[in-house]
Amino acid sequence: MSSHDNAPRDGFGSKFGALAAAAGSAIGLGNIWKFPYIVGQNGGAALVFVFLIFIVCIGVPVMLAEFLIGRRTQRTAVTAFKTLKPKSPWFLTGLLGVLTAFLILSFYSVVAGWTLHYTYFSLTQNLVGNTPELINQKFGAFVSNPWQPVFWEVVFSMLTAGIVWGGVQNGIEKYSKILMPLLFVILLMLVIRSVTLPGASKGIEFFLKPDFSKLTKEGVLIALGHAFFSLSLGMGTMIAYGSYIRKDQSLLSMTLQVSLADTAVAILAGLAIFPAVFAFGLSPSEGVGLVFKVLPNVFNQMPGGTFFSVAFFMLLAVAALTSTISVLEVIVMYMVEELNFSRRAAVLLGFLSTTLLGALCSLSMSPDSVVSTWTFPILKSASEGFSQVPLFDFFEWWASNVFLPLGGLLIAFFVGWRMLKSDIVDELSSNGQHTLPWYHVFIFALRVLAPIAIVVIFMSQLGVFK
Ligand code: PFF
Numbered sequence: 235m236s237s238h239d240n241a242p243r244d245g246f247g248s249k250f251g252a253l254a255a256a257a258g259s260a261i262g263l264g265n266i267w268k269f270p271y272i273v274g275q276n277g278g279a280a281l282v283f284v285f286l287i288f289i290v291c292i293g294v295p296v297m298l299a300e301f302l303i304g305r306r307t308q309r310t311a312v313t314a315f316k317t318l319k320p321k322s323p324w325f326l327t328g329l330l331g332v333l334t335a336f337l338i339l340s341f342y343s344v345v346a347g348w349t350l351h352y353t354y355f356s357l358t359q360n361l362v363g364n365t366p367e368l369i370n371q372k373f374g375a376f377v378s379n380p381w382q383p384v385f386w387e388v389v390f391s392m393l394t395a396g397i398v399w400g401g402v403q404n405g406i407e408k409y410s411k412i413l414m415p416l417l418f419v420i421l422l423m424l425v426i427r428s429v430t431l432p433g434a435s436k437g438i439e440f441f442l443k444p445d446f447s448k449l450t451k452e453g454v455l456i457a458l459g460h461a462f463f464s465l466s467l468g469m470g471t472m473i474a475y476g477s478y479i480r481k482d483q484s485l486l487s488m489t490l491q492v493s494l495a496d497t498a499v500a501i502l503a504g505l506a507i508f509p510a511v512f513a514f515g516l517s518p519s520e521g522v523g524l525v526f527k528v529l530p531n532v533f534n535q536m537p538g539g540t541f542f543s544v545a546f547f548m549l550l551a552v553a554a555l556t557s558t559i560s561v562l563e564v565i566v567m568y569m570v571e572e573l574n575f576s577r578r579a580a581v582l583l584g585f586l587s588t589t590l591l592g593a594l595c596s597l598s599m600s601p602d603s604v605v606s607t608w609t610f611p612i613l614k615s616a617s618e619g620f621s622q623v624p625l626f627d628f629f630e631w632w633a634s635n636v637f638l639p640l641g642g643l644l645i646a647f648f649v650g651w652r653m654l655k656s657d658i659v660d661e662l663s664s665n666g667q668h669t670l671p672w673y674h675v676f677i678f679a680l681r682v683l684a685p686i687a688i689v690v691i692f693m694s695q696l697g698v699f700k
Pocket of ligand 1 (some may be wrong): 264338558560
């Protein structure tokens with residue numbers, strides 16, 4: 235059965251609305267915070283190269299598949315799978331997405347809180363004229379302080395929940411249409427300043443000239459996970475947003491625009507950060523603090539640095555907000571559609587639980603807190619077995635590198651092998667065009683390419699291949 239004849243939900247009014255929402259979800263801390271730090275830790279350009287291949291061969295088809303499911307069913311993930319395949323276990327794919335949303339929202343809000351703190355740092359000119367060492371130390375002191383980061387994490391979570399509570403996501407998307415291009419412009423200016431610093435060329439080389447001997451199996455898994463994370467795929471976010479796309483809009487062109495914009499921001503972020511890393515004698519493998527340790531130095535070398543620094547961190551917080559809204563929405567819609575919660579009760583419960591988990595993630599980085607002594611397992615490499623890490627890394631690692639790719643695998647498999655061809659073609663040819671020359675490429679990617687690639691990468695991480 236297909237419920238696509240149901241009354242349409244109050245989707246976004248304009249074509250640009252759904253696009254801005256999907257791009258807002260995709261573009262966020264993943265591009266500017268996470269991408270540079272994983273590239274820095276995993277061998278540089280080689281990881282960038284593998285990441286780009288995953289975006290094109292797996293990310294693009296899976297995003298199209300998610301939009302397709304969402305618009306077809308006019309529902310969010312769990313209910314969508316139940317609608318398309320009643321009385322089958324496929325709805326578990328949606329449930330996995332809800333679990334992943336809890337994990338992501340928890341650690342993501344911590345880093346989003348850091349951007350608020352850095353906005354405040356910039357406003358009070360706290361980092362102006364500091365040496366790179368001092369900027370480094372101040373980041374360390376901030377993150378290891380037990381209460382400050384928790385305070386900002388709670389503030390940020392309240393912003394996310396407040397917007398979803400008031401149902402004003404549409405309003406935010408409207409602002410973000412103006413704000414995100416501004417972020418793009420500041421990023422461009424940072425790139426220009428960064429690549430013209432003395433000693434920048436080493437950084438450009440690190441980011442753009444692949445040395446495949448530096449790529450590890452874990453690096454490949456991380457690149458795969460990040461392709462999903464960055465495009466907001468594998469947990470039903472784009473299924474939910476797909477249900478808002480008007481019938482006369484082309485899903486393919488939406489997919490291409492969102493993926494292109496998202497990738498462009500990631501590449502710009504890398505070009506802003508790595509030249510500066512080398513110019514200031516910092517290490518590319520700083521980890522989660524990379525962006526916060528590097529960019530203040532670049533602002534210090536720019537005319538009007540304080541102004542740009544305030545604007546940058548504020549806009550980054552907005553970019554993070556348009557992403558967290560979409561994650562909270564996955565949790566809320568599940569509770570509303572499946573558990574019969576009122577929308578407000580669902581927002582409140584989602585907010586309270588993720589804020590609490592987020593506070594624990596934040597405390598897990600503070601040596602002064604007992605939470606930092608709790609450790610949890612991740613499988614960094616098959617030969618070394620499980621390593622024990624703090625809660626923040628535990629959530630990040632499992633959500634990004636296992637649950638999102640697994641969710642993506644199931645979604646690809648579902649649309650590739652289980653959905654009716656007539657349903658697929660009907661959704662894809664929304665602009666009245668009935669021959670789809672790329673249909674077979676799309677189906678091949680979903681049926682064969684994506685599932686095999688993901689399974690092989692999982693197996694290699696488990697040490698199946700020597
Ligand atoms: N794509 C977002 C980013 O790159 O910051 C993060 C994200 C949002 C991941 C929504 C997953 C998701 F469902």
